[in-house]
Amino acid sequence: MSPAPSQSFTPVGDAVRKMFDKKIIIVTPWYGAFAGGAARLAGDLARQFNVRGVRASIFTTCSYSPYDSWWDDYYEEGASTVNDVITYRFATDDGREKYMAVATKLRHGEMLTHEDKQDFFGSGINSEVLAAALGEHLDGGAEVIALPYFHGLTHRVINGYPNKVSIIPCFHDEPQFYWETTEALLRNAKHIFFNSVEEKEMTIRNYGRRIGRKIVESIVAGVGVELQEGCDDTTVSDSLRGNYFVYAGRKENGKNVPILCEWFERYIKEFRRDTKLIFIGGGDQSLVPTRDAFIDLGFVSEEAKQSVIKNSQGVINLSANESFSIVIMEAWLLGVPVVVSAKCAVTQGHVKRSNGGLFVESVDEFALCLKYLEETPRMAKALGAQGKRYVCREFSFDNVLAKYLHELSE
Amino acid sequence: MNTEIDKALTNHIEIDTDRIMEDIRRTIAQRNIDNMSLSNILGHGTNGALATHSSSRGLIEPEQLILQPTFQPSDSGQYHVNDLLKYHDGNFVRNAYLAILRRAPDSAGYAHHLEHLRSGRANKIDILSSLCFSAEGKSKGIKIKGLKVPATIQRLRRLPLVGYFISLVIGLLRLPASIRHHARFEAYSLAQQQQIADHINRTHSQLIAYLQQLHTMSIEQRQRTEQMAQGQQLLSDEHKLLNDKYRSMAKEQEKTDASNALLRAEIERLKQQADALRQTIEEQDKQTSQNLQQTRAELVLQERRVSVLLEEARKRLSEDFAPQYLEVMASEDRHLLDGLYASFEDQFRGSREEIKERLKVYLPIIARESITSDVLDVGCGRGEWWEVLREQGVEGRGVDTNRITIERCRNYGLDVVETDALDYLRGVPDDSLRAVTSFHVIEHLPFETLVKFLDESIRTLKRGGLIILETPNPENFMVGSCNFYTDPTHRNPIPSVTLQFLLKARGINRTEIIKLRPWEAARLKGESEVITRFNEYFYGPPDYGIIGWKI
Numbered sequence: 001m002s003p004a005p006s007q008s009f010t011p012v013g014d015a016v017r018k019m020f021d022k023k024i025i026i027v028t029p030w031y032g033a034f035a036g037g038a039a040r041l042a043g044d045l046a047r048q049f050n051v052r053g054v055r056a057s058i059f060t061t062c063s064y065s066p067y068d069s070w071w072d073d074y075y076e077e078g079a080s081t082v083n084d085v086i087t088y089r090f091a092t093d094d095g096r097e098k099y100m101a102v103a104t105k106l107r108h109g110e111m112l113t114h115e116d117k118q119d120f121f122g123s124g125i126n127s128e129v130l131a132a133a134l135g136e137h138l139d140g141g142a143e144v145i146a147l148p149y150f151h152g153l154t155h156r157v158i159n160g161y162p163n164k165v166s167i168i169p170c171f172h173d174e175p176q177f178y179w180e181t182t183e184a185l186l187r188n189a190k191h192i193f194f195n196s197v198e199e200k201e202m203t204i205r206n207y208g209r210r211i212g213r214k215i216v217e218s219i220v221a222g223v224g225v226e227l228q229e230g231c232d233d234t235t236v237s238d239s240l241r242g243n244y245f246v247y248a249g250r251k252e253n254g255k256n257v258p259i260l261c262e263w264f265e266r267y268i269k270e271f272r273r274d275t276k277l278i279f280i281g282g283g284d285q286s287l288v289p290t291r292d293a294f295i296d297l298g299f300v301s302e303e304a305k306q307s308v309i310k311n312s313q314g315v316i317n318l319s320a321n322e323s324f325s326i327v328i329m330e331a332w333l334l335g336v337p338v339v340v341s342a343k344c345a346v347t348q349g350h351v352k353r354s355n356g357g358l359f360v361e362s363v364d365e366f367a368l369c370l371k372y373l374e375e376t377p378r379m380a381k382a383l384g385a386q387g388k389r390y391v392c393r394e395f396s397f398d399n400v401l402a403k404y405l406h407e408l409s410e
Numbered sequence: 411m412n413t414e415i416d417k418a419l420t421n422h423i424e425i426d427t428d429r430i431m432e433d434i435r436r437t438i439a440q441r442n443i444d445n446m447s448l449s450n451i452l453g454h455g456t457n458g459a460l461a462t463h464s465s466s467r468g469l470i471e472p473e474q475l476i477l478q479p480t481f482q483p484s485d486s487g488q489y490h491v492n493d494l495l496k497y498h499d500g501n502f503v504r505n506a507y508l509a510i511l512r513r514a515p516d517s518a519g520y521a522h523h524l525e526h527l528r529s530g531r532a533n534k535i536d537i538l539s540s541l542c543f544s545a546e547g548k549s550k551g552i553k554i555k556g557l558k559v560p561a562t563i564q565r566l567r568r569l570p571l572v573g574y575f576i577s578l579v580i581g582l583l584r585l586p587a588s589i590r591h592h593a594r595f596e597a598y599s600l601a602q603q604q605q606i607a608d609h610i611n612r613t614h615s616q617l618i619a620y621l622q623q624l625h626t627m628s629i630e631q632r633q634r635t636e637q638m639a640q641g642q643q644l645l646s647d648e649h650k651l652l653n654d655k656y657r658s659m660a661k662e663q664e665k666t667d668a669s670n671a672l673l674r675a676e677i678e679r680l681k682q683q684a685d686a687l688r689q690t691i692e693e694q695d696k697q698t699s700q701n702l703q704q705t706r707a708e709l710v711l712q713e714r715r716v717s718v719l720l721e722e723a724r725k726r727l728s729e730d731f732a733p734q735y736l737e738v739m740a741s742e743d744r745h746l747l748d749g750l751y752a753s754f755e756d757q758f759r760g761s762r763e764e765i766k767e768r769l770k771v772y773l774p775i776i777a778r779e780s781i782t783s784d785v786l787d788v789g790c791g792r793g794e795w796w797e798v799l800r801e802q803g804v805e806g807r808g809v810d811t812n813r814i815t816i817e818r819c820r821n822y823g824l825d826v827v828e829t830d831a832l833d834y835l836r837g838v839p840d841d842s843l844r845a846v847t848s849f850h851v852i853e854h855l856p857f858e859t860l861v862k863f864l865d866e867s868i869r870t871l872k873r874g875g876l877i878i879l880e881t882p883n884p885e886n887f888m889v890g891s892c893n894f895y896t897d898p899t900h901r902n903p904i905p906s907v908t909l910q911f912l913l914k915a916r917g918i919n920r921t922e923i924i925k926l927r928p929w930e931a932a933r934l935k936g937e938s939e940v941i942t943r944f945n946e947y948f949y950g951p952p953d954y955g956i957i958g959w960k961i
Contacts, residue, residue: 352428355425355427356427357427358427358430359427359431362438365431365435368434368438369434372430379425379430383425386424
């Protein structure tokens with residue numbers, strides 16, 4: 001497969017900044033201590049815009065996260081500075097009853113009515129007061145970007161202000177993507193910013209014929225990635241150094257963590273290896289087998305995470321449902337190759353375009369790939385270096401933000 | 411390999427992930443084929459495990475035939491033309507790309523140059539010069555010594571007309587060198603041929619060895635097939651035996667079916683007999699009921715006659731009768747309704763077994779107090795309680811006035827005295843009884859008689875003795891308002907608090923009330939106050955027992 005041509009943009013410079021004098025508001029359902037993918041993307045965008053002289057802030061609810069009691073106002077209402085970004089919080093609506101009813105139906109595989117789907121998004125994590133407050137800013141000429149499509153707040157602000165609010169959908173290949181609510185969202189969005197080529201292709205396949213040029217002409221902005229300064233090398237003991245692979249992210253079934261554990265166990269057993277698999281991040285700890293080969297570090301600092309990844313033989317992510325995967329980008333920036341699932345179009349696309357790792361679809365392939373990376377460390381290093389070149393070329397913040405500003409200026 | 415990677419890293423030559431994956435997949439496919447075929451035939455398959463390499467199994471491993479040396483790209487970016495001319499055909503084109511353009515050939519370019527080379531339209535110098543002097547080649551800045559002159563000559567040769575003479579002159583001038591090259595090429599070709607022949611011979615030997623292995627395997631396989639055939643014969647014999655057994659079982663089954671049919675017919679016949687018997691019994695029962703009714707009617711008639719006669723006798727002959735005769739007559743007068751009350755009890759009190767079961771609730775108390783004798787049951791009726799006590803080995807006596815029920819008790823072998831309970835108690839010494847019991851009697855007594863009964867009972871009890879009384883519970887609205895009055899000989903319902911008070915008032919300080927048989931099945935579901943109250947008033951215990959201890 002030949003690499004997809006990268007859309008060429010001039011990095012954000014003075015000229016662009018001067019041209020873009022509007023205020024940007026990024027709407028995300030939650031933002032704060034809990035750093036899910038969407039919140040992190042929103043925060044990074046706002047911060048990087050500010051660094052480059054473009055005024056950007058975040059509008060969010062008082063909810064802590066989408067996993068816990070999201071209907072509770074964990075944070076206080078009002079303005080505060082979170083991770084160097086001015087953040088405005090609004091009271092969270094309590095629609096849990098209807099939302100839970102639909103969620104239960106979904107879990108049991110029951111047929112959903114149109115009303116059920118409306119309830120799912122109408123009653124999920126949401127804020128009526130936030131939507132009302134946004135109206136004034138839109139009238140004042142602000143550019144609003146909402147994300148992700150999976151939560152009700154995005155639907156409310158985009159459908160509430162048709163053709164005025166842009167979206168970073170973060171689509172996944174999941175039931176909600178195929179609901180009629182998604183079509184309405186795409187029609188009402190001002191601009192659509194895709195995270196990956198595969199995400200855009202999937203959207204064109206499903207909605208291209210009905211919505212047409214709007215989707216085809218939307219851009220793949222990508223996600224900006226950069227490493228924080230500093231790397232805590234003391235995190236990894238000398239005995240472990242260079243003798244382990246890493247899984248970084250939430251431990252959950254949806255990310256294929258049980259399959260990863262099963263395959264890894266098969267690998268070390270068949271090839272009689274002493275290699276370890278280190279887990280970083282939250283989620284369900286019970287998914288990690290209680291055997292010597294598996295080490296769960298849980299949440300660690302950003303510095304420690306970088307150190308663990310940097311000293312590893314590779315980062316593994318077998319999730320079949322990724323809309324971008326910042327983790328593999330970080331691995332590449334640290335010069336480490338990755339092993340991804342061949343069933344995930346997005347991560348496989350990244351690997352093929354970058355030649356920065358390997359992609360597997362069976363336990364046999366998985367085992368031989370790990371063996372290959374372990375036995376040819378110089379080749380592994382070369383793959384990691386290729387991945388790093390790819391990230392620097394495609395996903396530097398300068399490049400990504402230039403795409404956003406170019407689109408928003410139109 | 412390492413050098414290759416270093417160069418890739420240094421020169422930014424892309425390592426192709428797809429190619430690595432292809433290699434890995436090829437290895438897996440080969441291993442799967444090995445696992446599926448040879449290893450299985452040899453009987454030591456890996457059970458799907460990830461084996462490292464097939465060579466460990468001692469089978470032939472294809473030997474790579476390499477006729478040209480490995481190409482090593484130069485770090486300095488400088489080559490001599492002979493460094494590249496020593497490669498041939500596809501290898502030459504690939505290495506020329508790697509050396510001059512620092513990348514692998516694209517498929518179109520590779521095909522184009524290879525086709526020109528093979529067709530003779532271009533020679534190696536032409537290809538090297540076209541790559542070197544292309545825009546991409548110039549940008550890479552690779553220098554190839556010794557290329558310029560031959561490339562220039564090649565260009566001159568292509569000039570129309572003049573080129574022909576130039577070629578002729580060069581050909582003549584280079585004739586000795588060409589002959590030398592030709593001899594060298596001939597030697598080289600022969601050496602290559604010899605290398606190919608050697609390779610074929612080695613492969614042939616390996617193939618022969620492999621075929622021998624296959625032959626051995628084939629013999630083993632044949633032996634296994636024969637063993638399998640023998641096994642199959644054994645199985646066939648076994649199958650035949652099983653078939654015979656099956657047939658004999660089928661015959662047995664037929665016999666069993668026939669027996670079953672006979673049994674079914676017999677059962678049907680017995681059922682018909684039972685139906686006929688039931689019908690006869692029902693008819694006899696009907697007849698008996700009719701006889702009973704007739705007897706009752708006659709009894710009532712007799713009672714009336716006796717009553718009229720007694721009344722008439724009293725009117726006419728009272729002055730002439732001695733007092734003891736009058737007492738006897740009065741006593742007989744009290745028994746006039748014995749038959750009627752016995753019938754009433756049969757209908758409304760409940761079956762004998764049912765009442766016995768109900769009364770067993772008091773047995774733990776009797777057992778706890780270790781009472782085995784000296785029990786008096788006042789108003790023993792049909793004697794159910796007495797029978798329960800006797801089954802537990804407890805001795806005692808019952809008193810009653812109804813001659814019908816007394817007769818029944820005696821038929822059961824129970825010791826019952828026909829007398830007025832109060833008269834009997836008055837004759838019992840102080841502190842002589844372990845227990846006085848009375849079930850559904852006190853509600854028949856006038857208040858004064860009840861108090862006297864309690865007094866006498868308490869007097870006759872030993873210290874630690876028990877008095878057990880059971881009576882309808884008027885706290886149940888249905889009992890208090892209706893069911894109590896079903897028995898026309900009942901006087902007043904006695905609430906448990908009243909009875910408890912009376913016992914305390916007459917000297918029994920320790921008492922315990924047991925509410926009996928609430929109608930749980932009928933209770934309404936729910937916890938509201940209305941439902942709770944309703945259940946208590948309408949489905950609460952219809953009877954209660956009170957136990958008093960004489961301390």
